[in-house]
Amino acid sequence: MRLGFSAGDEAFRAEAADWLADQMSGEFRDIKDVLGLTVMAERRKEWEQQLGRHRWSCIGWPSKWGGRDATLEQQVIFAEEYARSGAPGRVGHMGIELAGPTILAFGTEEQKARFLPGIASGEVLWCQGYSEPNAGSDLASVRTRARVDEATGEWVVDGQKIWTSLAQICDWIFVVTRSEEGSKGPKGLTFLLMPIDQPGITIRPIRQINGDAEFNETFFDGARTAAENLVSTPGNGWQVAMGLLAFERGVSTLGQQMGFRHELDAIIAAAKANGSASNPLIRQRIAKAEIGLRLMRYGALRVLSNTDHARPDGAALTYKLQWATWRRNLGELAMDVLGQAGEVTAGPDYDFPMLPSLFLSSRADTIYGGTNQIQRNIVAERALGLPREPRGNA
């Protein structure tokens, strides 16, 4: 067991940190520390491309697809340095963390050649079309239909998705559709890649609790995609949708955690500034938050150190619950530290600074990507082997 990094890895850390510092103090100074994924969207897209040009976008990918063949250690280091630099949240993350790895795992060589370089270069942004108005936690009950147009061989899609994050700024969407009439549950689903900018797709932003509109309703009305944009085989969409390995989450949470570090540091600074840092109860909660953050880092390192990636450790299944709950608590702590000062904005818009925004936005953490309840089912059933939830017949 060894926690320290090798000299070579530390050199890599310095290289990444220097490059990021240059960017954040130079050409991309204007987007350092910006919050919210839709803020300054055009500049954010340019930033994705800048990362891509310098091969810092998907460093763990094979170099032939635009990556660097980086080791897990290097990915950890880059994630940490990225967040430390104050570089903004990645608007490309659904391509990088979801679409890309899915295509790497299930796609054909042609699909890899066609899609991966665009993701790695930051030129093509992706969004995720899973949820529907009546298929949220119960994702397997999706109804959006897909059929093959016999004349052209294209897939034709009708239906509606909801809560599609960033659809308004993305180029492609991956969707789970029902392709076998009368099929139920996870059977008969098909996983398709679709260009968004087409007459068959309409996007309507939905305003959120924090006033932003990151997510959208996405309507499909005779929307089309070419035959070769099917991933895996028709009817195998559920396996594709569920196929992302647990350890991928470990690497991405490391990046997230450094963002969390930033938020916790802001709370500590606020507590010192307004005197609440001397309140023993607040001190206890801040100390708890600090400990929780450290334990997430070491938990992620533990999962990444498990060399048997074919059989991810049960511990990996506990992450989503861990970080989501931690951050929701952090949002509450932020408001308790701020007191009434957290209730008002400086300007006329519904535009709160970082900490009150954290309080509002963190309510989503325990919902998206599987709610806390669903995550508990997953931990109990898959990691602890308890009996499965009984399912209705509807």
Added chain:
Amino acid sequence: MQFAFTEEQAMIAETARAFFAGNATSERTRRAMEGDGIDRDLWASFCTELGLAGIAVPEAHGGSGLGLVEFATIAEAAGAQVAALPLLGLAMPARAIAAGGSEAQKREWLPKLASGEVIAAPGGSHDQRVGDGKLTGTVDFVPHGGIADMFVLASPEGAWIVRADAPGLAIERPVTMDQTRPLARVTLTDTPGDPLPDWQAGLEAARAGGWICVAAEALGGAQATLDRTVGYAQERVQFGRPIGSFQAYKHRLADMMVEIEQARSAVYWAACAVDEDSAEAPLALHSAKSFAADTYCRCAGDMIQLHGGIGFTWEHDAHLFFKRARAIRSMLGDSDWHREQVANIIGLGEAA
């Protein structure tokens, strides 16, 4: 970076697990509880057959010279069975002597501690008076103090080796809630003590060892409460279903697992940070002791609740875990105290 056991560490962990699971049975622990709180046969085979008592002792003095990571795996395995063993004597006095003792003290005591021939107990107090190399005062809550052959006693001014048969030393043995680690009161009246020359280093080593020891015991114990409750959840049927199929029940087990996995990260982070002499070690130690102790308390409490009436009986083992968990939370600094240290380390300034 490789935050996973080496092959050798995994082997020690597995050996320890099998040893304690096979030998530190509920019956034997209960027999020890009715006596003086130690399973002497278990201690003898732990020291001789297993040869693991020397784990905290340098090789030059008859030990195996391994680190706290290895020590933690053993304490974890012992904790999983709530074994009635004076492990803290190895974690604290042995490490204190190794780090802060004179050559003569090391030569005299370490081989005997490594072989199990001598049992040590740690103690600390603020009201020790020292004069002429003699100690006067009371040291409370000395773990396994009733059966120890020697003590390492610390105060804010120093640390001393004191023999149990030294003149002027009296031991009281109150009944302790956790009978697997009884707490004794040691009273000294002009009792000779042999001071550790580098007592600060000794104290620091003893603290790190003690915190890791109880945090690792807590981890092992918490995991055992989860494993046993999962087993019960599969076999106990109510309303025509195994109780583990009820969501309110299984979600609680899932929450236990989430906590335990964090406690595991905490314990090994701390052990590793001390072994690597990392600047993070103090933060890691306070995190580990507070987090693991709280996790154990919560899990052991849940174990009782999730077993229903049987969980409240003396016959069932749940109370062994519950009481050990509570004792760990109070000893060597409670969870609030450790978090207050974290608050200081991260620069929150003075408390009100």
